[in-house]
Amino acid sequence: MQTEVNPTDPLVRFGWDDDWTRRWAAFQDARPEQHLLPARVVRVHRGACDVETPLGPQRVEIPAGHLVPGPTTGDWVGLSLDGPDGARAVGVLPRRTVLARASVTGRSAEHQLAANVDTVVVAIGAESRTTLGRVERFLALAWNSGAQPVVALTKSDLLDDAELDEVLDRVRADAVGVQVVPVRHDDPASVAALRDRLRGTVVLLGSSGAGKSTLANLLVGEDRFAVGDVRSVDGKGRHTTVTRELVPVPGGLVLVDTPGLRSLGVAELGDALGTTFADVADVAVDCRFSDCSHTSEPGCAVLSAIGAGVFDQRRLDSFRKLEREQAWFASRTDARLAAERRREWKKVVRAHRDRHA
Numbered sequence: 001m002q003t004e005v006n007p008t009d010p011l012v013r014f015g016w017d018d019d020w021t022r023r024w025a026a027f028q029d030a031r032p033e034q035h036l037l038p039a040r041v042v043r044v045h046r047g048a049c050d051v052e053t054p055l056g057p058q059r060v061e062i063p064a065g066h067l068v069p070g071p072t073t074g075d076w077v078g079l080s081l082d083g084p085d086g087a088r089a090v091g092v093l094p095r096r097t098v099l100a101r102a103s104v105t106g107r108s109a110e111h112q113l114a115a116n117v118d119t120v121v122v123a124i125g126a127e128s129r130t131t132l133g134r135v136e137r138f139l140a141l142a143w144n145s146g147a148q149p150v151v152a153l154t155k156s157d158l159l160d161d162a163e164l165d166e167v168l169d170r171v172r173a174d175a176v177g178v179q180v181v182p183v184r185h186d187d188p189a190s191v192a193a194l195r196d197r198l199r200g201t202v203v204l205l206g207s208s209g210a211g212k213s214t215l216a217n218l219l220v221g222e223d224r225f226a227v228g229d230v231r232s233v234d235g236k237g238r239h240t241t242v243t244r245e246l247v248p249v250p251g252g253l254v255l256v257d258t259p260g261l262r263s264l265g266v267a268e269l270g271d272a273l274g275t276t277f278a279d280v281a282d283v284a285v286d287c288r289f290s291d292c293s294h295t296s297e298p299g300c301a302v303l304s305a306i307g308a309g310v311f312d313q314r315r316l317d318s319f320r321k322l323e324r325e326q327a328w329f330a331s332r333t334d335a336r337l338a339a340e341r342r343r344e345w346k347k348v349v350r351a352h353r354d355r356h357a
């Protein structure tokens, strides 16, 4: 008896699903003359990537500028095996989602953290009194990527029941449309409850010490990620996971390990800001003036809602802060584009002058 072996089966552990089968068929149809293999980017190096292929892991060279967009962790790529010097990536499959942030260097280019993420787990230490503004920022980042956010309220064992209920209420009120799940490392049932809400490729985001590595280990079922007060001795400060990796989780998830996001900028959030602050945005449509700043205008529905206790002033402030940041980012991007246009224009002018000199 013969059973059909699907050549992409080994990739299921790395997130291959029916949707990717379809996307892959379209990708191949566009390149009928090539023999291609699908592969997922597990780790990105300068000029090369580690990928997982149906034949196992492999390192492929990616010459600078060879692939646009450059592959990022989580991308699916097409590998050609026809070349003289081993596997070569010929293209990146259209992405389902992209998790990105404004670059740490302050330059205006977005910094891509991971591609094709389905679920973003925002880890918040229940005991940490994390400013909720920070949570909203992580949520906005998640919504903006196209992935579904879920909040894990970690270390819930550090609070008594009454305290936990209070924190849960507070976080649930601010995480509009997002499941908030309390977890603790000594309670497997709490981890299972979280896991039930995850699907596909999963990223853990959260402040340093929020318990991401602990949670990752619990999900994977082994101690793969360094936990806790490990500090590097190179003087650079904290020890965190430095390479992003895809780790298959038993039961069909793929975990992307991201280093602690220390300076988390908000790139162009677009609609994501409105989704994160759906409660405020829903009310704001009832303001008398369409450009209401919700500070002192008559007929401001947002201020009325704050007065009536629908949400608090802090939430509005947080919304405004992220809005300002977004506007700043957009202006930086505009400035950069304008500078590029000027440079292009100078080239044109110079070429013109040279021709007529």
Ligand SMILES: Nc1nc2c(ncn2[C@@H]2O[C@H](COP(=O)(O)OP(=O)(O)OP(=O)(O)O)[C@@H](O)[C@H]2O)c(=O)[nH]1
Residues within 6 Å of the ligand: 154, 155, 156, 157, 158, 183, 184, 185, 186, 206, 207, 208, 209, 210, 211, 212, 213, 214, 215, 226, 227, 228, 229, 238, 239, 240, 241, 259, 260
């Ligand atoms: N009491 C308690 N402590 C926890 C729990 N989860 C994590 N911790 C502790 O919190 C500390 C930080 O946990 P990590 O998992 O390293 O946090 P992290 O978010 O990965 O931190 P970075 O790697 O710096 O980003 C460690 O000392 C953990 O032992 C929990 O459920 N309960």
Ligand SMILES: [Zn+2]
Residues within 6 Å of the ligand: 284, 287, 288, 292, 293, 294, 295, 297, 299, 300, 301, 302, 303
């Ligand atoms: Zn208003």
